[in-house]
Amino acid sequence: MATSNNVTVIGGGIIGLASAWQLAVDGADVTVVDQGAPTNTTSVVNAGWITPSHIIPLAAPGMVATGMKNLIGRTGAFAISPSAGPAIAPWLAKFAAKCTAEHVEHSAPALKELVELSINIVDGLIANDGLLRTKDKLWMLFTSDNAEHEAKHEVELMEHFGVNAYEIDAATCSQQEPILKNNIKAAVEFATDFGVDPRQFNEIFKKKCVDAGVKFVSDTVVGLDAQTNGVTITTKNDSWSSDYIVLSAGIWSRELVKFVGGNLPMMAAKGQSVTLPNIENMPTHPMMLSDQRITLNPLSWGLRISTGYKLTSSNDLSIEKKAIDKLIARTRTVVNLPEELPVKNELMGMRPASPDGLPFIGALPNNPRVVVATGHNMLGLMMAPGTGRFVADIVAGRPVSREILKFSPARPI
Ligand SMILES: Cc1cc2nc3c(=O)[nH]c(=O)nc-3n(C[C@H](O)[C@H](O)[C@H](O)COP(=O)(O)OP(=O)(O)OC[C@H]3O[C@@H](n4cnc5c(N)ncnc54)[C@H](O)[C@@H]3O)c2cc1C
Numbered sequence: 001m002a003t004s005n006n007v008t009v010i011g012g013g014i015i016g017l018a019s020a021w022q023l024a025v026d027g028a029d030v031t032v033v034d035q036g037a038p039t040n041t042t043s044v045v046n047a048g049w050i051t052p053s054h055i056i057p058l059a060a061p062g063m064v065a066t067g068m069k070n071l072i073g074r075t076g077a078f079a080i081s082p083s084a085g086p087a088i089a090p091w092l093a094k095f096a097a098k099c100t101a102e103h104v105e106h107s108a109p110a111l112k113e114l115v116e117l118s119i120n121i122v123d124g125l126i127a128n129d130g131l132l133r134t135k136d137k138l139w140m141l142f143t144s145d146n147a148e149h150e151a152k153h154e155v156e157l158m159e160h161f162g163v164n165a166y167e168i169d170a171a172t173c174s175q176q177e178p179i180l181k182n183n184i185k186a187a188v189e190f191a192t193d194f195g196v197d198p199r200q201f202n203e204i205f206k207k208k209c210v211d212a213g214v215k216f217v218s219d220t221v222v223g224l225d226a227q228t229n230g231v232t233i234t235t236k237n238d239s240w241s242s243d244y245i246v247l248s249a250g251i252w253s254r255e256l257v258k259f260v261g262g263n264l265p266m267m268a269a270k271g272q273s274v275t276l277p278n279i280e281n282m283p284t285h286p287m288m289l290s291d292q293r294i295t296l297n298p299l300s301w302g303l304r305i306s307t308g309y310k311l312t313s314s315n316d317l318s319i320e321k322k323a324i325d326k327l328i329a330r331t332r333t334v335v336n337l338p339e340e341l342p343v344k345n346e347l348m349g350m351r352p353a354s355p356d357g358l359p360f361i362g363a364l365p366n367n368p369r370v371v372v373a374t375g376h377n378m379l380g381l382m383m384a385p386g387t388g389r390f391v392a393d394i395v396a397g398r399p400v401s402r403e404i405l406k407f408s409p410a411r412p413i
Pocket of ligand 1: 010011012013014015016033034035036041042043044045046047048049050219220221222248249250251252253256269270271272273306307348349350351352373374375376377378379380381382383
């Protein structure tokens with residue numbers, strides 16, 4: 001069923017781009033409005049992992065204890081900023097309430113469906129659109145005294161959800177990847193997971209949008225007014241009406257949705273990365289340094305190293321030098337880096353984090369003309385292609401599966 005709707009997509013990050021493309025392919029007349037230069041959005045600065053194995057929501061048993069350990073230990077991996085404001089208390093309470101085995105069993109099949117659809121589309125981009133991926137698969141590396149136990153537990157958990165992950169010989173990791181020091185005590189390989197360059201990923205979606213006739217407007221949305229037959233969008237410089245809007249403005253959707261009577265209980269979760277060019281022994285595997293809570297991804301132009309999950313204000317857009325220094329120091333405990341790092345390409349991004357670890361995809365209960373697509377937290381790059389497909393289904397009135405309905409913004413949290 002094609003659609004002839006006129007749709008405005010608010011936000012040109014990866015979720016907005018993937019949605020706009022699918023809507024335009026469906027026959028809709030699509031405009032994307034974004035307030036800023038698309039070069040440094042969260043969608044471009046992230047770690048660049050495509051991890052179909054990640055179908056367990058962040059709100060899972062043990063996460064509260066892990067968070068507390070990181071908070072007290074001041075590792076920099078998890079932090080709460082005073083600027084998070086009063087919204088943080090109810091968010092944390094909701095998060096803690098969802099850290100149950102029941103919630104994981106409820107959520108994993110829905111995340112799996114979204115991820116599988118996304119990966120099919122990503123495979124198409126690799127085959128037909130020149131998307132580059134890392135040659136090798138993702139490794140999770142453990143260095144603590146408890147390493148073997150943790151690696152086994154990870155594999156068992158993955159087996160339970162049908163994910164292909166297995167232990168590999170830790171001693172050979174540093175032989176295969178000489179950038180690693182000799183302190184790896186256990187290692188798990190994820191057969192399905194790999195890395196991409198998020199910049200190229202976004203550029204490919206942007207090109208697909210342009211080729212499909214999507215129009216781009218550079219402006220800031222400052223108001224929305226929903227009526228029964230459409231929505232009026234007001235920007236700093238203009239105003240127009242559309243049959244539907246897609247609200248995909250990342251963490252900033254939280255404020256915008258209030259104009260149309262919605263409520264998205266999200267927090268901004270800030271993360272930082274550096275990308276180091278000219279590194280000797282550039283690895284071929286993307287790697288998770290599990291005990292250091294650091295991700296590595298070899299891009300064609302440098303080694304991207306990311307970390308940090310700081311619940312904060314959505315205006316907290318500074319690069320934090322101290323956190324970057326800690327990130328590099330923690331990386332050095334496992335990875336051989338040169339003494340001097342003359343160029344670091346420091347970046348930060350804001351994850352839109354829902355308290356139950358699931359994205360919000362669906363029409364607002366009080367207004368079917370407002371379709372929300374946000375809250376993808378740590379996995380928005382990977383989940384964007386499938387999200388875009390479901391957004392197009394929802395706007396066209398095609399039925400979506402029972403699992404995808406679990407992402408409805410009307411769900412109880
Ligand atoms: C350090 C880090 C590492 C990560 N690693 C990974 C990873 O390896 N794999 C993965 O899948 N995900 C990863 N993520 C998560 C992923 O980056 C996000 O989930 C994803 O980018 C969210 O995309 P988005 O389009 O929803 O939001 P954004 O990229 O934030 O885009 C929102 C857009 O809305 C625009 N906007 C906001 N307000 C307005 C307004 N009023 N008017 C007009 N435009 C507006 C903004 O300019 C912005 O361009 C990581 C995130 C971080 C921070």
